[in-house]
Amino acid sequence: MAKQYPLYINGNWIETTEKLEVIDKYTQDTYASVYKAGEKEVDQAITSARVAYKKEQLSPYRRFEILKRVSELLMERKEELALVITKEAGKPLKQASSEIERSAQTFEVAAEEAKRIHGEGVPVEAAPGSENRMAFTIKVPVGVVGAISPFNFPLNLVSHKVAPAIAAGNAVILKPASTTPISALKLAEIFEQAGLPSGLFNVVVGSGSTVGNQMMKDERIDLYTFTGSAEVGLKLKQNTGLKKLILELGNNSPVIVDKDADVELAAKTLAQKSFAFAGQVCISVQRIYVHESVLGEFQQCFVDEVRGLKVGDPNDPDTDVGPMIAEQEAKRAENWINEAINQGATVLQGGQRKGTVMQPTVMFDVKKDMRVVCEEVFAPVVSILPFDDLDTCIDEVNESPYGLQGGIFTQDLDRAFYAARKIEVGGLMINDASQYRVDLMPYGGVKDSGNGKEGPKYSIKEMTEERLIVLNLNK
Numbered sequence: 001m002a003k004q005y006p007l008y009i010n011g012n013w014i015e016t017t018e019k020l021e022v023i024d025k026y027t028q029d030t031y032a033s034v035y036k037a038g039e040k041e042v043d044q045a046i047t048s049a050r051v052a053y054k055k056e057q058l059s060p061y062r063r064f065e066i067l068k069r070v071s072e073l074l075m076e077r078k079e080e081l082a083l084v085i086t087k088e089a090g091k092p093l094k095q096a097s098s099e100i101e102r103s104a105q106t107f108e109v110a111a112e113e114a115k116r117i118h119g120e121g122v123p124v125e126a127a128p129g130s131e132n133r134m135a136f137t138i139k140v141p142v143g144v145v146g147a148i149s150p151f152n153f154p155l156n157l158v159s160h161k162v163a164p165a166i167a168a169g170n171a172v173i174l175k176p177a178s179t180t181p182i183s184a185l186k187l188a189e190i191f192e193q194a195g196l197p198s199g200l201f202n203v204v205v206g207s208g209s210t211v212g213n214q215m216m217k218d219e220r221i222d223l224y225t226f227t228g229s230a231e232v233g234l235k236l237k238q239n240t241g242l243k244k245l246i247l248e249l250g251n252n253s254p255v256i257v258d259k260d261a262d263v264e265l266a267a268k269t270l271a272q273k274s275f276a277f278a279g280q281v282c283i284s285v286q287r288i289y290v291h292e293s294v295l296g297e298f299q300q301c302f303v304d305e306v307r308g309l310k311v312g313d314p315n316d317p318d319t320d321v322g323p324m325i326a327e328q329e330a331k332r333a334e335n336w337i338n339e340a341i342n343q344g345a346t347v348l349q350g351g352q353r354k355g356t357v358m359q360p361t362v363m364f365d366v367k368k369d370m371r372v373v374c375e376e377v378f379a380p381v382v383s384i385l386p387f388d389d390l391d392t393c394i395d396e397v398n399e400s401p402y403g404l405q406g407g408i409f410t411q412d413l414d415r416a417f418y419a420a421r422k423i424e425v426g427g428l429m430i431n432d433a434s435q436y437r438v439d440l441m442p443y444g445g446v447k448d449s450g451n452g453k454e455g456p457k458y459s460i461k462e463m464t465e466e467r468l469i470v471l472n473l474n475k
């Protein structure tokens with residue numbers, strides 16, 4: 001029988017009357033089931049977070065110790081946890097293992113940051129009439145953080161919310177994606193083992209329209225941190241009133257291969273990185289703008305590399321591209337490809353789908369208003385778009401409503417920096433794919449890709465308030 005996972009509320013493992021099945025995304029068999037949170041459980045989770053926040057004022061050093069221990073335990077349980085991600089998300093094993101390592105890093109960095117939370121001196125004595133005053137700020141936690149996470153990095157994107165929230169002294173209620181909730185429940189086990197007091201971390205599983213909806217309307221949550229689609233991000237913005245809201249949303253990442261690029265480096269890097277987790281990564285390369293003078297060389301090398309990717313069973317340690325999260329998503333990608341073909345596009349490689357597995361696909365002869373180009377494809381599909389003038393290319397790059405990360409391959413520093421100033425993104429990679437991310441760096445988008453930054457140091461800034469203290473002295 002498939003393993004059953006209870007919810008984690010106030011340090012207790014809770015079984016409810018309804019269960020949700022978690023499917024193995026490759027075999028489509030039932031992998032596990034999870035007890036679903038109803039209104040009562042969501043309410044209990046928020047109440048216990050509020051109570052624990054008031055009661056459990058952990059010192060920064062204690063927060064450091066707990067988060068450091070979580071990081072160690074993640075590494076100790078790496079194999080088991082990687083397998084969970086492979087089953088519940090369909091992520092190829094080697095990419096799932098790397099997610100565990102990254103998650104351990106996220107916790108380690110957050111642990112260190114817990115010891116560096118401080119305010120600053122404010123020179124109020126410089127203002128006329130304030131000569132006898134001194135002032136400084138302190139950083140205080142926001143209180144209760146409501147976190148809602150997507151399916152594609154079920155552990156590390158949860159870690160990016162929970163680790164900084166705890167480092168900053170907050171309590172958390174997490175709603176993971178209902179397709180991939182097991183990693184989050186495993187994290188709760190690890191927190192318990194690491195000694196986090198009850199109530200500071202709670203996991204409630206259920207759909208967006210029930211659990212998510214209830215969370216976003218509850219006045220007792222002080223800050224929301226959401227990663228997911230722009231569509232749901234907008235709903236949160238419309239429903240969370242004046243509460244603080246961090247939004248990490250979608251993208252359709254551009255990368256430019258300029259006339260003086262190291263074409264082989266560009267082609268190999270982009271082929272290796274663009275199809276990771278079947279393109280279901282928010283910073284996946286989607287639009288590759290290639291200078292006409294290097295187009296032939298790039299295309300040949302890129303397509304050859306893509307042909308070498310191993311596609312299929314995510315349990316195979318050599319697999320590069322596994323299944324998508326659901327057949328309906330793979331069918332959507334297939335429809336977008338066919339729609340582009342009907343409008344004149346050609347397929348240089350791939351294009352076929354078998355169940356949930358979509359072949360890594362390279363499109364050419366595309367137009368900028370085709371969905372595979374202008375919307376977020378979130379599938380293993382990239383388009384090659386030729387250009388001859390860098391300014392016109394940058395204008396086209398910036399026509400996208402999104403702006404998370406992008407890239408440019410060039411050996412000309414002037415052109416690289418020119419592009420860095422002009423391209424409207426949260427992060428630009430020079431001589432790398434848009435997918436570059438290490439967990440300590442500031443990460444977040446502009447325009448419809450959201451607002452606020454993640455990366456422990458930056459999330460802690462978002463998840464604390466700066467309080468001013470002024471001393472009125474006699475002399």
Ligand SMILES: NC(=O)c1ccc[n+]([C@@H]2O[C@H](COP(=O)([O-])OP(=O)(O)OC[C@H]3O[C@@H](n4cnc5c(N)ncnc54)[C@H](O)[C@@H]3O)[C@@H](O)[C@H]2O)c1
Binds near residue numbers: 207211404
């Ligand atoms: N910018 C980033 O850092 C980043 C990272 C990963 C994924 N993403 C984006 O996430 C999307 C894919 O993930 P997804 O399909 O899980 O996204 P999604 O928006 O469908 O779901 C994200 C989360 O929101 C919940 N949700 C759904 N409807 C809700 C509602 N009405 N109220 C409250 N919560 C609700 C879901 O249950 C899930 O937990 C892509 O657009 C991708 O680009 C962005």
Ligand SMILES: O=C[C@H](O)CS(=O)(=O)O
Binds near residue numbers: 152153280281
């Ligand atoms: O899907 C988007 C993620 O933010 C990518 S990563 O985990 O940061 O690499």
